[in-house]
Amino acid sequence: xxxxxxxxxxxxxxxxxxxxxxxxxxxxxxxxxxxxxxxxxxxxxxxxxxxxxxxxxxxxxxxxxxxxxxxxxxxxxxxxxxxxxxxxxxxxxxxxxxxxxxxxxxxxxxxxxxxxxxxxxxxxxxxxxxxxxxxxxxxxxxxxxxxxxxxxxxxxxxxxxxxxxxxxxxxxxxxxxxxxxxxxxxxxxxxxxxxxxxxxxxxxxxxxxxxxxxxxxxxxxxxxxxxxxxxxxxxxxxxxxxxxxxxxxxxxxxxxxxxxxxxxxxxxxxxxxxxxxxxxxxxxxxxxxxxxxxxxxxxxxxxxxxxxxxxxxxxxxxxxxxxxxxxxxxxxxxxxxxxxxxxxxxxxxxxxxxxxxxxxxxxxxxxxxxxxxxxxxxxxxxxxxxx
Numbered sequence: 417x418x419x420x421x422x423x424x425x426x427x428x429x430x431x432x433x434x435x436x437x438x439x440x441x442x443x444x445x446x447x448x449x450x451x452x453x454x455x456x457x458x459x460x461x462x463x464x465x466x467x468x469x470x471x472x473x474x475x476x477x478x479x480x481x482x483x484x485x486x487x488x489x490x491x492x493x494x495x496x497x498x499x500x501x502x503x504x505x506x507x508x509x510x511x512x513x514x515x516x517x518x519x520x521x522x523x524x525x526x527x528x529x530x531x532x533x534x535x536x537x538x539x540x541x542x543x544x545x546x547x548x549x550x551x552x553x554x555x556x557x558x559x560x561x562x563x564x565x566x567x568x569x570x571x572x573x574x575x576x577x578x579x580x581x582x583x584x585x586x587x588x589x590x591x592x593x594x595x596x597x598x599x600x601x602x603x604x605x606x607x608x609x610x611x612x613x614x615x616x617x618x619x620x621x622x623x624x625x626x627x628x629x630x631x632x633x634x635x636x637x638x639x640x641x642x643x644x645x646x647x648x649x650x651x652x653x654x655x656x657x658x659x660x661x662x663x664x665x666x667x668x669x670x671x672x673x674x675x676x677x678x679x680x681x682x683x684x685x686x687x688x689x690x691x692x693x694x695x696x697x698x699x700x701x702x703x704x705x706x707x708x709x710x711x712x713x714x715x716x717x718x719x720x721x722x723x724x725x726x727x728x729x730x731x732x733x734x735x736x737x738x739x740x741x742x743x744x745x746x747x748x749x750x751x752x753x754x755x756x757x758x759x760x761x762x763x764x765x766x767x768x769x770x771x772x773x774x775x776x777x778x779x780x781x782x783x784x785x786x787x788x789x790x791x792x793x794x795x796x797x798x799x800x801x802x803x
Contacts, residue, residue: 449473604648630679
């Protein structure tokens with residue numbers, strides 16, 4: 417295990433280091449909270465021991481700073497001036513445990529073992545979540561799909577903001593998820609906000625959070641989406657439907673990297689990469705005074721357009737087979753094959769609902785069609801609006 421000891425007393429640092437190295441752990445030292453924070457955020461430690469009373473930055477302030485970074489390390493606080501109140505305060509701020517000086521060897525080793533178990537559990541949970549929530553591949557062989565994949569590979573590792581445009585159902589969210597997955601923030605949260613689904617009077621609370629009592633139904637403090645996405649990616653879907661008042665506040669966050677919860681005047685630093693998407697022509701929305709031009713320029717450092725399915729018909733056979741397999745795995749239905757002329761019939765349709773509509777039709781064909789899906793099945797059950 418890799419451990420970090422933060423204490424301004426050299427004798428305490430060295431004593432703890434000797435004990436823990438004797439137990440087979442790798443140990444690094446820091447003289448105060450400032451140095452400790454720098455080391456904790458630049459390397460991965462399983463457990464951090466920190467004194468409370470230190471110059472420059474004390475242990476309580478260090479806990480606050482560590483909470484903002486979303487690191488996985490368990491933090492054990494140590495103090496020569498311990499009390500129940502200080503112990504409770506440490507736990508509230510995110511510490512795993514609290515140990516009083518003079519340090520007891522057995523208590524240190526037991527607490528370390530428990531803290532290590534907690535750290536391992538957190539890491540394993542993240543790995544399992546990632547396996548469970550595996551992101552679907554971007555399927556297709558058309559030049560348009562190839563361009564999108566190439567753009568994702570080039571843009572994802574940067575910190576550039578991205579604006580994704582395209583009709584409903586084209587796969588804008590999937591593009592956003594792959595931008596996050598291939599970024600340096602992939603281990604951190606990906607938080608999605610559907611701006612069109614949130615009433616205008618609630619959008620500020622959803623994005624920035626609120627304090628207890630900020631309004632009638634605010635019965636407890638709530639962290640907004642920007643705070644939840646700290647260190648990761650915030651996906652603002654349907655940004656074109658956001659109110660002008662909310663747009664102004666989002667613009668301020670993008671400029672200053674700070675938010676304030678509703679009902680509070682305290683600024684909170686946030687480190688978030690923003691990816692936005694819209695099915696609207698934002699240039700037209702700007703001309704109609706429905707969208708802020710300065711926000712548009714902040715969001716559109718990189719533009720990725722996802723064309724409708726009708727403009728990438730080469731992808732339809734591959735997408736159809738992909739959905740046949742995916743739906744079979746999800747539902748337990750037997751895998752169905754599909755005849756070539758059935759694929760050609762599907763490719764000839766004008767998919768107004770794009771990929772989302774195609775998937776629905778494939779599921780319908782699996783339920784209602786023959787064991788091997790035929791052209792006649794497509795004609796009978798697909799029934800798109802336009803042909």
